[in-house]
Amino acid sequence: MTKRSLISASLLIISLLTSPLVGAASIPILNNNTPDSYIVKKGDTLWDISAVFLEDPWLWPNIWRANPSIDNPHLIYPGDEIRLLIDQGQPYLTLYPSSTGGHAEHINADQSLIPMAAIREFLTKPLLTASDQFQHAATIIGSADNRLMYAHGDSVYVTNNTVMVLNQTYSIYRAGAMLRDPDNGQVLGQQAIHIGQAVVTHSAVPARVTLINTKREVRPGDRLLASPTHSAPDLTIQHADIDLSAQVIALFEALSQVGNYQVVVSNAGRAQGLRAGHIVALQKRGVLKNEQQLPDQSIGSAMIFKAFDELSYLLILDTNRPISVGDLISAG
Secondary structure, three states, X not given: OOHHHHHHHHHHHHHHHHOOXXXXXXXXXXXXXXXXXXXOOOOOOHHHHHHHHXXXXXXXXXXXXXXXXXXXXXXXXXXXXXXEEEEOOEEEEEEEOOOOOOOOOOOOHHHOOXXXXXXXXXXXXXXEEOHHHHHOOEEEEEOOOOOOOEOOOOEEEEEOOOOOOOOOEEEEXXXXXXXXXXXXXXXXXXXXXXXXXXXXXXXXXXXXXXXXXXXXXXXXXXXXXXXXXXXXXXXXXXXXXXXXXXXXXXEOOOOOOEOOOOEEEEOOOHHHOOOOOEEEEEEEOOOEEOOEEOOOEEEEEEEEEEEOOOOEEEEEEEEOOOEOOOOEEEOO
């Protein structure tokens, strides 16, 4: 066994002897064949660099805490060297700045902990809604010139049950697929396709709005929902310490399969104990071969970054096979 394998095994044994499962997740385990050093490349993030050394990249503070320089991602630049060292059996990383100087561009701080660019749209637009909320939303009914499609700058009328606020901005959505629980058929929510925005110019009933920032044509029947206030998610990252049995029930921007750093929807949410920051395991369901049920196969992990009552968004973190609707989600 190599020195690095011995360190990893020792850390795992200590964690199992001294902590429950959640505690074990706080012990960083080195990857097999972890290099002694790594040269930072343009486009790297703290997540990318951590994944070179750790099985669980989200534990990067535990292995970089010994070096205050790496607390600030702006201080790491392409060409810098990250070295793996061992102190009293504990692995840590230290930074050796490039001797060439000329630091023009630091590593991508915006994606320092997780790839935020992959989930930003899902944080600012409610692409999942409660079906009742969508059905009762204000609805575009048409324009004075009786056209069937509208675009940026057009004025259209809206049927609304309550007076809308003058000059308020709403987001425009088109109904997508209904999301049902695969086990019992219960409606859990509805996908929504974001089309653009509208500003209220006449607040009576029916209201009149002007279309802005449209990304595709607007049609009668499209709905208006209040534009949400953007807020960063609370991503205290840890393994989900709950009894969880769920599935992938929808994909985004894909017909049949997705991979790393893409988003899927689960049929479990806050009601099942999930919250933003939970790490969950992904499995392919075992197939039936010669009348024998083969075991489920572990294929990677994902992070909950937004949880609704009965649904949640997951970001695929690392998978060795494409993820499809029907794949299993557990807290393992």
